[in-house]
Amino acid sequence: MRVEIDTHTHTLASGHAYNTMNEMAKAAADKGLKGLAITEHAPEMPGTCHLYYFQNLRIVPRKRFGIELLLGTELNIMNAEGKVDLSEDVLKTLDIAIASIHIPCFRDERTVENVTAAYENVMENPYVDIIGHPDDGRFPVDMKRLVSKAKKTGTLLEVNNSSLRPEGFRENTKENCLRMVKECKEQGVMIVLGSDSHVDADIAEYPYAEEILKKANFPEELIANLSLEKLKACIKIWQKAIDFMNLVC
Numbered sequence: 001m002r003v004e005i006d007t008h009t010h011t012l013a014s015g016h017a018y019n020t021m022n023e024m025a026k027a028a029a030d031k032g033l034k035g036l037a038i039t040e041h042a043p044e045m046p047g048t049c050h051l052y053y054f055q056n057l058r059i060v061p062r063k064r065f066g067i068e069l070l071l072g073t074e075l076n077i078m079n080a081e082g083k084v085d086l087s088e089d090v091l092k093t094l095d096i097a098i099a100s101i102h103i104p105c106f107r108d109e110r111t112v113e114n115v116t117a118a119y120e121n122v123m124e125n126p127y128v129d130i131i132g133h134p135d136d137g138r139f140p141v142d143m144k145r146l147v148s149k150a151k152k153t154g155t156l157l158e159v160n161n162s163s164l165r166p167e168g169f170r171e172n173t174k175e176n177c178l179r180m181v182k183e184c185k186e187q188g189v190m191i192v193l194g195s196d197s198h199v200d201a202d203i204a205e206y207p208y209a210e211e212i213l214k215k216a217n218f219p220e221e222l223i224a225n226l227s228l229e230k231l232k233a234c235i236k237i238w239q240k241a242i243d244f245m246n247l248v249c
Contacts, residue, residue, distance in 0.1 A: 054093075
């Protein structure tokens with residue numbers, strides 16, 4: 001299994017990663033990828049970049065070392081209402097957006113109902129493309145509802161390789177991820193493989209994610225980022241552009 005674009009990576013700008021944008025892009029090119037999404041943590045994450053960083057991404061070239069860059073964010077889901085920490089005015093200028101729940105940023109009680117509602121509500125956001133690492137047992141979720149809402153909204157669900165590391169800090173990730181991919185297979189819902197790499201060596205490395213997919217006998221046609229063009233067609237901004245062009249033509 002070989003992806004053409006890694007959809008979840010971080011650079012020095014996120015505050016707890018270890019490479020520059022150029023170093024990450026060069027590593028992706030050296031690994032034979034066609035694209036790389038750089039998704040810095042949004043402003044509510046302690047130590048990350050300021051709002052101005054995201055507002056200024058328009059100046060950054062989208063081609064580096066022969067690969068296409070998708071420059072975006074990993075949003076923080078703040079509460080059960082699905083509030084995130086960048087406005088739609090900013091999000092519509094970005095190439096891709098992941099929405100995730102993180103311990104320092106989620107301000108509601110961590111019940112199944114609250115967490116599931118948070119994911120369901122944020123998937124209604126027209127600029128949220130991917131739900132990041134919904135496998136963390138510290139944030140229990142109704143997987144059937146999660147997958148059903150993803151299908152209705154055209155939102156991708158992430159199998160996060162970093163979550164599945166044996167030394168990882170998230171809880172019960174293997175069991176939860178396996179439940180999720182089995183439900184995605186049952187409902188015909190697309191996933192993405194995200195490395196969540198914070199260092200260049202981890203780009204497009206998915207050994208733990210692939211183990212889960214093998215256990216579920218998961219079909220490759222439901223993995224969006226095995227193809228750059230397939231992934232782009234799943235991104236909501238691209239979908240809007242395609243719909244507009246079809247309307248005009």
